[in-house]
Amino acid sequence: MIGPTRLAASRVVAALLVVAGCRAAPPPARDAVQEAFRDGALSAPEARGHRVFLQRCATCHGPQGRGDGQNAYNLQPPPPDFRESLAKVPRADRRRIIEGGTAALGRSPMCPPRGRSLDEDDVGALLAWLERAARPGAAPAEPDVPAARGARAPR
Numbered sequence: 001m002i003g004p005t006r007l008a009a010s011r012v013v014a015a016l017l018v019v020a021g022c023r024a025a026p027p028p029a030r031d032a033v034q035e036a037f038r039d040g041a042l043s044a045p046e047a048r049g050h051r052v053f054l055q056r057c058a059t060c061h062g063p064q065g066r067g068d069g070q071n072a073y074n075l076q077p078p079p080p081d082f083r084e085s086l087a088k089v090p091r092a093d094r095r096r097i098i099e100g101g102t103a104a105l106g107r108s109p110m111c112p113p114r115g116r117s118l119d120e121d122d123v124g125a126l127l128a129w130l131e132r133a134a135r136p137g138a139a140p141a142e143p144d145v146p147a148a149r150g151a152r153a154p155r
């Protein structure tokens with residue numbers, strides 16, 4: 001039989017192990033989009049849009065849409081820097097690009113269609129974030145973040 005003192009002692013040991021375990025755990029990954037949202041630098045739709053963008057678009061367009069994604073060198077024409085180009089693309093055309101790719105506007109087929117894999121909320125959020133990314137010379141709304149985080153967009 002385990003006496004009350006030994007039981008208490010084993011509880012203390014267990015508690016210490018839990019504390020030690022917490023200490024040893026790596027700090028949670030910094031989430032720049034979440035921080036920008038908390039600071040008020042991004043609205044909720046913009047933050048969601050940027051998350052979707054980081055997951056689906058940044059591999060070509062770069063994390064801030066500056067045309068510097070890891071796959072950009074591979075594309076002809078390359079993805080443009082949104083700060084310089086996007087102001088010339090009306091919102092309705094941005095939507096058509098998201099849904100049908102640049103080919104939907106008679107441009108190259110390099111920007112793939114996403115119509116079936118994004119729901120309307122995702123598309124609306126992307127459009128909200130693109131609005132910010134389009135500001136010429138705008139200071140980034142948040143620090144650069146790596147493209148592939150695997151984090152899910154806030155729902």
Ligand code: HEC
Nearest residue numbers: 056057060075077078079085086097102107108110111114
């Ligand atoms: C496979 C690489 C790739 C992916 C992934 C991609 N794009 Fe593109 N995108 C391009 C390229 C290349 C162009 C330029 C094509 C052209 O001019 O014909 C482009 C052009 C665009 C444009 C027009 C920009 C301008 O200023 O003229 C928009 C808007 C756009 N992409 C949005 C998106 C969004 C939103 C996503 C994610 C849902 C996305 N793209 C995913 C490669 C990509």
